[in-house]
Amino acid sequence: MPRPSATFATLLGLSVFLSGCGGSTSSSGPKGKPGVFAIRPVALRTNGLGVDPKTGKVWASLPDGNGSVVDIDPTTGATGSPIEVGVNPGVLAVSADGSTMFVGLDGTSALRKVDLRTRTAGGTFPLRTASGSDLLASVIRFQPGSNTTIGVSTNVAPPFIGEATGPLIYDDGVPRPNALGLYTGRDFVWTSPSRIVTVFGYDWNEVVVDAQGASISRSVRNEPLRDTSLVVRHGGKLYGDDGTVSDENTLARIAALPIPGPFYGGTRSRPVIDVAADRVFFLVTTPEGVRLFGYRFSDLSLVNEIELPGLPGAGSEDRMTRPDLIRVGAHGLACRSKSTVYFLDNVPGL
Known part of the structure; x- marks a missing residue:
């Protein structure tokens, strides 16, 4: 195995260790806390x-070659055998039962289904508006309890500019006829099989899903205005990337965490919730680098914020245009830049 690099930083009493893939640590900190927060980079576009x-396991879409998806063992960084899916694959989602993946194909404005049990790519389905404009998938989420029905938020494909519908509803690749209009959702969450909440800037929209598709039933704009682009759901609450916390039923704002940004050229991640560790995590790309914020899930108070050494800032060519912060294992996170997947170990130490 490659030897870990000897890059350390101590931030607010927390040791941070940047290791090569396969590196390990054994340091211990104060009683009851992991002593070392390890960052393990895996070189992968x-x-x-x-x-x-x-x-x-973590799945990644790979733009090189013919375009493929590959699974990564988060404990070792080892990759499995790639599955070819098509030109320039983008966002992806895996069903709750682990049987099915849908992946967006940015090169052909399409979706592709993948059977993960047999590791084979299935049918390809075009992503287009009713008028025939090509779309690119920006978010894919499975309907609760289903491995065939998905919601897909989209952007209009180049050379046109604009954020499009969010979401379109597909049953095994077949679109339902009713679709939302432009600027209705950068991100969304299912709160039940028949209800979705979308976010777009200042607006939070309640969406009814039926056999005909999706339609907005009401919109809420909370004051003071905050710009929400990404959202997650847990325990009856919705958490936005801008720090907004809202009731999932009324959509009324409950709290507003002081998350900085977005900075010019930078990004904020979708929040990640770790109930066992009593944490809500946010990743923010700044001009200087990347910062991880940890708040208590129980009372939403700030526990810590740290600079992640070695991760590219907003001014880098390798910057995190979409960091995809995700929950990995019992106490880990993962995120990505254009060229590297980063595994963050012992995150409860924050």
Whole structure:
């Protein structure tokens, strides 16, 4: 195995260790806390990340060659055998039972289904508006309890500019007829099989899903205005990348965490919730680098924020245009830049 690099930083009493893939640590800190927060980079050009809920493996879309998806063992960084899916694969999602993946193909404005049990790519389905404009998948989420029905938020494909519908509803690749209009959702969450909440800037939209597709039933704009682009759901609450915390039923704002940014050229990640560690995590790309914020899940107070050494800032060519912060294993996170997947170990130490 390659030897870890000897790069250390101590931030607010927490040791941070930047290791090569396969590196390990054995330091211990104060009683009850992991002593070392390890960053393990895996050199891999990717367009998107997702987690298999059944196996815990991370899936990545690879733009090089013919375009493929590959699984990564988060404990070792070892990759499996790639599955070819098509030109320039992007965002992806894995069903709760681990049987099925859908991946967006940015090179052909399409979706592709992958059977993860047999590791074979299935049918390809075009992503287009009713008028025939090509779309690119920006978010894919499975309907609760299903491995065939998905919601897909999209952007209009170049050379046109604009954020499009969010979400379109597909049953095994077949679109339902009713679709939302432009600027209705950069991101979304299912709160039940028949209800979705979308976010777009200042607006939070309640969306009804039925056999005909999706339609907005009401919109909420909370004051003071905050710009929400990404959202997750847990325990009856919705958490936005801008720090907004809202009730999932009324959509009323409960709290507003002081998350900085977004900075010019930078990004904020979708929040990640770790109930066992009593944490909500946010990743923010700044001009100088990348910072990880940890808040208590129980009372939303700030526990710590740290600079992640070695991760590219907003001014880098390798910057995190979409960091895809995801939950990995019992106490880990993963994120990505254009050329590297980073595994963050012992995160509860924050």
